[in-house]
Amino acid sequence: MKPTEATTLNFSRAAKLLGISDRLTKRLITPKREVKVECTIAMDDGSPGTFVGYRVQHDNARGPMKGGIRFHHEVDHDEVNALASLMTWKTAVVDLPYGGAKGGVTCDPASMSDAELQRLTRAFTEGIHDIVGPDSDIPAPDMGTNARTMAWIADEYAKFHGWQPGVVTGKPIELGGSYGRESATGRGLLYALEAYVEDVGQQVGDLTYAVQGYGNVGSWAARLIAERGGTIVAVSDVNGAVRNRAGLHLGLLDEHLKVTGTVAGFAGGEAFDKETILAESCDVLVPAALGGVIHRDNASDVRAKVVLEGANHPTEPEADAIFEAKGIVALPDIFANAGGVTVSYFEWVQNRQHFRWEEDRVNTELRRVMRKAYADLRAVQRKHACSFRTAAFVLAIERVAQATELRGVG
């Protein structure tokens, strides 16, 4: 199923429960603006390289649009579109004064030099600089991009509009980034899970975990959960997977990762086929790599009781139906991984106030936001007797619909 079809299906299910009109449904589904730009740069060997970049601005009823920029070979218009709409719902679930957007460039960053990546980032920024800005649309990092990419975007944007650090979030600390941003999505996952397990009478530290994708999101979630006493029994990345029923020693794993660039080959556990990590025996499965990884053909293999969605859109709607039948609880992406955009919001607030927060304040505020969102979500879930995913869409659509109606048609 295409990402937009899956998102539209989740949207429609919730819109039906809410009983919103067809007219409003159409307005909420349709993106505000979709931009596609050609980015031609000089490659290191002197040849021209042409890439395609996208920025989809989905909705701004609740405030400026917010969403990451992905550099990946599978980026296409449909994926960016779906991810932009997920950002609208995500910012609404955690009640940030933002709308949703997403961007991407179809490229393979691993095969490009730093100089090529910088030229590509600048070319893409040149293509979209007139539609982004601190009051309109604020990009951030996503897969294949990082703080350094954001620094290049801010610098290129400054050539047209003057230095405005609030144009992007996820920047280096030296350029107005926020303490706590790097770990924010992983930390948000911990707080989301903590709220849920407390609700059902458990503790984070009593459970076992398998994590697909040991990048920014997966590795921080694993580290913070392990700090709470949770047992990380398996992790994977694009190169391989490693398991240890007694718990992986993450300090040693991180040293191995630093030297080799991958979790594969780690001596503190047993290697296994990375494709089977979703079926590992554990209490909580954390998909934190790509979208669409859990689908109708493998959902019944999942042995975890809880799926904590670090990645965006890791679970297809058909898999949700299988989870519901098996009693597996999915804490959906638009709630669980909202820690990143929440701390991005804190960064933007700090930029606008020219005032830096200490990391403790960032983490405390993040926990407050995630716990409040969980309480809101739980109330909706009880009211409609539905899954957490449907509840998250109901909560978000209700908030965006109210803002849209209040603003009227002009």
Ligand code: NAD
């Ligand atoms: P990242 O590039 O830092 O890490 C991705 C990880 O996934 C890497 O370890 C990579 O090796 C691994 N991976 C790739 N293909 C894999 C495969 N087939 N099997 C197992 N592992 C594989 O990216 P990230 O920032 O950690 O983002 C991960 C996911 O989380 C994405 O879906 C992203 O959209 C989502 N997300 C990220 C943030 C954020 O703040 N970074 C916020 C919200 C959601």
